[in-house]
Amino acid sequence: MMNLSINTGSNTPIYKQITDQVRMAVAAGKLAVDDPLPSIRALAERLVVNPNTVARAYADLAREGLIESRSGRGVFVTRKRKMFTREEGWRRLEPLLDAVIGEAMVLDFTPPELREAFEKKLGQWKPRKGGSRNDE
Amino acid sequence: MNEQPVIQTRGLTKYFGARPAVYDLNLEVPRGCVLAFLGRNGSGKTTTIRMLLGLLEPTRGEGSILGHDIRALPPEARARIGYLTEEHQLYGWMSVQECGGFQSQFYPRWNEKIFRGVIGHFSLKPAARVKDLSRGERAGLCLGLMLAPEPELLILDDPAMGLDPVAHRSLVESMIYLTRRSDRTIFFSSHQLADVERVADYIAILDRSVLRACCSLETFRNSVRQVRLQFPGAPPPAPKIPGLLQAFRTEGELRLVCVHYNEAVERALRALAPAQMEQMPISLEEAFLSYLGERGEKSFILSETEVQP
Numbered sequence: 001m002m003n004l005s006i007n008t009g010s011n012t013p014i015y016k017q018i019t020d021q022v023r024m025a026v027a028a029g030k031l032a033v034d035d036p037l038p039s040i041r042a043l044a045e046r047l048v049v050n051p052n053t054v055a056r057a058y059a060d061l062a063r064e065g066l067i068e069s070r071s072g073r074g075v076f077v078t079r080k081r082k083m084f085t086r087e088e089g090w091r092r093l094e095p096l097l098d099a100v101i102g103e104a105m106v107l108d109f110t111p112p113e114l115r116e117a118f119e120k121k122l123g124q125w126k127p128r129k130g131g132s133r134n135d136e
Numbered sequence: 137m138n139e140q141p142v143i144q145t146r147g148l149t150k151y152f153g154a155r156p157a158v159y160d161l162n163l164e165v166p167r168g169c170v171l172a173f174l175g176r177n178g179s180g181k182t183t184t185i186r187m188l189l190g191l192l193e194p195t196r197g198e199g200s201i202l203g204h205d206i207r208a209l210p211p212e213a214r215a216r217i218g219y220l221t222e223e224h225q226l227y228g229w230m231s232v233q234e235c236g237g238f239q240s241q242f243y244p245r246w247n248e249k250i251f252r253g254v255i256g257h258f259s260l261k262p263a264a265r266v267k268d269l270s271r272g273e274r275a276g277l278c279l280g281l282m283l284a285p286e287p288e289l290l291i292l293d294d295p296a297m298g299l300d301p302v303a304h305r306s307l308v309e310s311m312i313y314l315t316r317r318s319d320r321t322i323f324f325s326s327h328q329l330a331d332v333e334r335v336a337d338y339i340a341i342l343d344r345s346v347l348r349a350c351c352s353l354e355t356f357r358n359s360v361r362q363v364r365l366q367f368p369g370a371p372p373p374a375p376k377i378p379g380l381l382q383a384f385r386t387e388g389e390l391r392l393v394c395v396h397y398n399e400a401v402e403r404a405l406r407a408l409a410p411a412q413m414e415q416m417p418i419s420l421e422e423a424f425l426s427y428l429g430e431r432g433e434k435s436f437i438l439s440e441t442e443v444q445p
Contacts, residue, residue, distance in 0.1 A: 008329075008330035008333045008334060008420075009329070009330060009419055009420070009421055010419060011416075011417035011418060012417065013333075013354070013420075014333060014334070044315075045312055045313070048305070048309055048334055049312070049334045049335070050312065050315065050334065050335050050336065050337055051312075051315055052315075052337050
C-alpha cells in the first residue's frame with residue numbers, strides 16, 4: 001500500500017499533495033498498473049481531509065490518464081497512455097529543468113556535480129511496468 | 137448544490153448601540169458544503185450565528201435558514217439544526233448517559249447509536265459525571281448530544297476552542313465522518329486554519345463586521361497570489377494596483393500579495409522593469425493573514441461568481 005501523507009500549512013494545497021504523491025509512486029514503480037487505490041471515502045478518513053479534496057485529486061489523476069474508476073470495483077492505476085505530444089511534453093518539462101538548474105547555480109553546484117547527481121537520481125527510478133507509449 | 141441555499145442572508149445588520157456588530161451581510165451557504173466562518177475575535181461571527189438561529193433580533197436585513205425566515209423559525213425547523221455554542225450548557229450533576237436520556241426527550245428523532253458512537257470516539261464513560269469531565273470530554277459529550285437527533289444543518293461556534301490535541305483530532309475526524317451524509321451542511325467558525333484546510337470546501341471571512349469573502353476554498357487560494365520581483369538595486373515603491381493586499385520591500389526584492397491578479401496587473405508590474413518576476417505559491421495561512429492585513433481596505437470582496445484570472 002502506498003504511504004500517502006499530507007501537511008497542512010503548506011504552500012501546496014492538499015489535493016495537489018495527493019496528486020503529486022500518487023504520480024511519484026507510479027513513476028517510482030511503487031504503484032504498478034492495476035494496483036488499487038483506496039476509495040475516496042477511505043482515503044479521506046485516513047488522511048482526515050474533506051472527501052471532496054480527495055475526489056478533486058482523483059479527478060485530476062484520472063484526467064491525466066494515470067488512474068481510472070472501474071464501476072463497482074474501485075479506483076485503479078491504469079495502463080499508461082500518452083497524454084501529451086513530445087513537443088507539449090518538452091514545453092512542460094523545460095521550466096522545471098530551468099528551475100532546478102537555476103537553484104543549483106545559486107547554491108554553487110558545478111555542472112559536473114549536477115550531471116552526476118542527475119544520473120544517480122535517474123538510477124533510483126524504476127521504469128513503470130506494463131507501460132506502453134504508442135496507444136495515442 | 138444548485139438548489140436553494142441552506143442559509144441565505146440579505147443586508148443582515150446588527151447594531152449594538154451606535155456600533156455595527158454585523159453590517160450588510162450577504163451570505164449564501166450551499167447545501168451539503170462544509171463552510172468555515174473565519175474572522176478575528178469581535179468581527180461579528182457569533183452575532184451572525186445568533187441572528188441566524190433567531191436568538192438575536194437583527195436591526196435590519198433579512199435571512200433564511202432551511203427555507204424559513206430567521207425571525208420566525210418554527211420548532212420543526214429548529215429540530216433539524218444542531219447548534220454547538222462556545223459555552224457548553226450542561227448540568228454538572230448528571231451522568232453522560234443521563235444527559236443523553238434527558239436531551240432525547242426533546243427530539244422525536246433520536247439516534248442512540250450515534251450518541252454512543254460519538255461519546256465512545258471521545259473515550260467517555262457513560263457513568264461519568266458531567267462535573268468531573270475535562271474540557272475535551274465535555275466537547276465530546278456536547279457533540280454527541282447535538283448529533284444524535286441527526287440534524288441536517290450543523291452550526292458550530294468555535295468548536296475547537298480550548299481542546300487538547302487528542303480531543304481536537306477527534307473533533308476533526310467527527311466532522312469528516314459527518315460528511316458521509318451528502319445533504320448535510322456544516323457551518324463552523326474557527327481560528328484553526330489547519331482545520332479549515334482539512335475539512336472546509338467553502339469559506340466566509342468577516343472582517344470588522346463586514347463580509348470580505350464567501351467562496352470555495354479553492355477560489356480563495358487561486359485568487360490570492362504572491363509575486364516576487366527582483367531588482368538590481370533598491371526596488372521601487374509598491375505600485376498602486378487594484379487588489380494589492382500587502383507589499384514587502386527588501387534589498388533588491390519587492391514581494392507583493394494581491395487579489396484579483398490579472399493581465400492588467402501583470403503589465404503594471406512588468407512596467408517597473410524588474411530583472412526577474414515570478415509568482416510564488418502561498419500557504420492558506422499567509423493568504424488569510426494578508427487578506428486581513430492592516431490596510432483597512434474593504435473593497436475586495438471575493439465571491440464564487442467572479443471571473444477567475
